[in-house]
Amino acid sequence: MDGMDDLLLPKRTKPYMAIAIPSSIVSEEFDLRERTRKVGYIGRAAAIFRVEDIVIYIDDDAKNAEFVKDVLTYLEAPPYLKKRLVKLNPNLRFVGVLPPLKAVHHVPHAFGLNIREGVVIDVNEVRSIIYVGLEKKVIVYQPLTPGKRVVIKIEKELEDSYIGKVINKEVLDWYWGYKVKVYSSIKEMFEKLSAEKYRIICASKKGIMIYEAEERLRQIMRETDKIITIFGGPKLDVDEIASLNGVDANKYCEETINFIPRQGVESVRTEEAIYIVLSILNYLKERPIT
């Protein structure tokens, strides 16, 4: 496969990208259907740009964070596992409006891979049975937790089943969806992200223009394995939310960047900003160093 073709493949590449959004992102939509759809766009944007982690920081109501988490988690599950993984949950009443994600782990046999997402449906002392959305189940010679979601490598086909083993999705070459994490406040989030050695950038109209920051951004990309971009909410920018929580955002944000020189409208919604920002970051990240 030559270099050109390879660039079409949804492989994981470093630095891994993460995004952080406030729980207030759904505070202005009173209709559950609208809220669901809004979160759907965020999940889509994350998957398009191979985001590994979506962090939700609570800036208004823990219930909003829970809602965003539940919808994002549902969206990220392969279609054939959605029903089994999701308990009766009022937050998921309108998931029918969500667009399909169609990431690698959602599409059967994408790229000829013999790796499948599955859920443990039966266990005894020596083996577990895994449902992977195919007619035949997978036998894994290892007792697992019933109901657990696992990534399976199928190694052998028998008449009635497959034999496989559990693999750690962290080691996969392919982009395999995002994880969702909630932090109780922007303060807790900043502290944890720093401790985890994330390089942190903030997206804000008040930031310096993207092309002014470009060189330093490329430098950061060369130096680190993981970058997180923090977004503000519908009412307040990151620095304002931080300030209300007694935190100086500048202490944590290495760069605060305006990604939209001369934006033609007064305000850009967070879900729009996520597409816009990730588009440029992905481009800068994948562009070969000259």
Added chain:
Amino acid sequence: MDGMDDLLLPKRTKPYMAIAIPSSIVSEEFDLRERTRKVGYIGRAAAIFRVEDIVIYIDDDAKNAEFVKDVLTYLEAPPYLKKRLVKLNPNLRFVGVLPPLKAVHHVPHAFGLNIREGVVIDVNEVRSIIYVGLEKKVIVYQPLTPGKRVVIKIEKELEDSYIGKVINKEVLDWYWGYKVKVYSSIKEMFEKLSAEKYRIICASKKGIMIYEAEERLRQIMRETDKIITIFGGPKLDVDEIASLNGVDANKYCEETINFIPRQGVESVRTEEAIYIVLSILNYLKERPIT
């Protein structure tokens, strides 16, 4: 005003940007509310990135093109003119779901401008009365067509009214919204755009990677006043739609570009692609030449 502040202003800058979308963009949404919302996102993306023209090319049903045009036109009108400009139109049944645009011409006195959008409400031989969303009307000493939408420069305040004159929005420094045009086919569109000396680029997963095309794109940006980016639809790419119409897209598309190296999902929706593509084009356009 120094260079930094100026870059925050929604001024028009060359080359002007235009986008083209197929009428089939709404073909997969059967619910009128959903269709309306989808078109709303396209209008928002266009205004964020100061798109001057949105071209709709008919690839399925002229009614779909009419729908997209009606919704985009409604969205682009300042809030205080929306009701007066829009006749009873079934295409506009769900415009309540549209997000506000808040472009310069929507926000009263944005940037201290004395320029307003208005509609002609009364005319005699010597003067017209214009409603501009303010308590006082504007008198223009010129007979105009009743019901016409005009851009007014307010020149003097009287006790009961303003005195103003009609100006051509084409000469404004500020981004003042988009125009919407419909072409009967992709063939007609390509021919007209070529005749109008647009430089044409096509967005497609099959194109060359954005950073491979970047230098030529910057060259095009230096050489021309107007660039149009052509997007495909939910089922077919630009080249496929063209081919069905007996047209070779490569004859017209100067560059066919993939803006999303290693996209993490199988397919990107047109409204998503518009945010993603315009984000990078705006960035390349505004980045100073080094």
